Amino acid sequence: MKKYLLFIVSCFYLSSYAQYKDQYVADLISKRELFKLVEQESITDSVYYATIKYLAKGLIGFYSNNPNQSNNYFEKLLTDHQHELDPQSIYNYKLIMCTNYMRLKQYDLAYSLLSQIDKTKDSMYLLKLCSVKKEYPDFTEWNSVPISLRKDSIGLSMVPIKDLNDSIHYFIFDTGAPFSMIPENECSKFGIKIVEDSVIIDGKLGKIGVAQSFKIGEVVTKNMLFTVIPDSISKFPKINVVLKVIGWDFMQYADNIQITKDSINFNQKLNNQKLNNLLMDGPTLLVNIRIGDSTVPFFLDTGSQSSFINSSEESKLSPFGSQNKLDSIGVGGFANIRVEKIKLFKNVSISSGTTIKIIPGLMMRYPSENNMQYYFNESILGQDILQLFSKAIIDIKNNTFILE
Secondary structure (H helix, E strand, C coil), rough: CCCCCCCCCCCCCCCCCHHHHHHHHHHHHHHCHHHHHHHHHHCCCCCHHHHHHHHHHHHHHCCCCCCCHHHHHHHHHHHCCCCHHCCCHHHHHHHHHHHHHHHHHHHHHHHHHHHCCCCCCHHHHHHHHHHHHHHHEEEEEECCCCCCCECCCCCCCEEEEECCCEEEEEEEEEECCCCCEEHCCCCCHHEEEEEEEEEEEEEEEEEEEEEEEEEEECEEEEEEEEECCCCHHHHHHHCCCCEEEECHHCCCCCCCCEEEECCECCCCCCCCCCCEEEEEECCEEEEEECCCCEEEEEEECCCCCCCCCCCHHHHHHCEEEEEEEEEEECCCCEEEEEEEEEEEEEEECCCCEEEEEEECEEEEECCCHHHHHHCCCEEEEEHCCCHHEEEEEEEEECEEECCC
């Protein structure tokens, strides 16, 4: 599934007398070298220009799941240096601040700030979401009892959920979906009440619903929110998939998630080495994969059957074969998108030290960067790679991702 919020950072061009560290940090920001930026946070302490320092510190807090730090620095940036920023940057940074407030469940502050910024489809959706969350605050009772898992016909992870009549339905467990989703005609089965009926989803009118109590295995969430999608866009008959989704909005408050071939566990006791190879990009996750001497950030998307490499990253790889024009393939949860070329690559090394061999057809380049950017802003790490391992550990608390 794709991320609907894309955050853009400003490029800074410094005068010839600017310090080297200022230019270095500005380059990391403008090139979206996010993992390097977080890893080398200490350098930002020596940055001369306050605008660059505050922006860097704000972004580091945002991506490393430290929303308080992030908002402290963005507030300084927007209070003391707003005259140095263009309107689009101001909008983007305020949207990041709203995301941080929502991460902290400070919905009043998020709502107040959203009310002051330009009305776009992203800000309007968040505004309505905040309004609902203020009225229906959510709370999750975590339990570490394993939740059974099965794979559907195209390899996606499915979790069993009982409806009000104790009948079992299977939902896609999707780390790449910003919001949990359900078709409108399924709401009554789970006691989901429609509380907002005018949000735009994929260009069509959708709704927001609340389940007073929603149980996933032994994990119970009070006032769990769902994006209620029109029935007309909820089905992909060619791949037999219905978009009933447990998304990142539910998972993000767990300390860690362990996914095996047949179960999902939350909040296990871990003794992992902190690898700093996992970042939160708003309502999605980024993992850092080492390929040769380079690293490539991938969205971690258990709701995508296939993995993809962004065409801008191809220069870092060594292709050894290709196949032209593949039609009607499921792409990141969306079907029937034409793929221009499949590229085959040799070894890809996960930064935990594990090396995997990519088999034919796993890495694909889409035909038009402009046409596809809405769906694929980054490369995607999907089920075709994840299923090669016995366990995936998403250690949110320690910014660590491990495949075993």
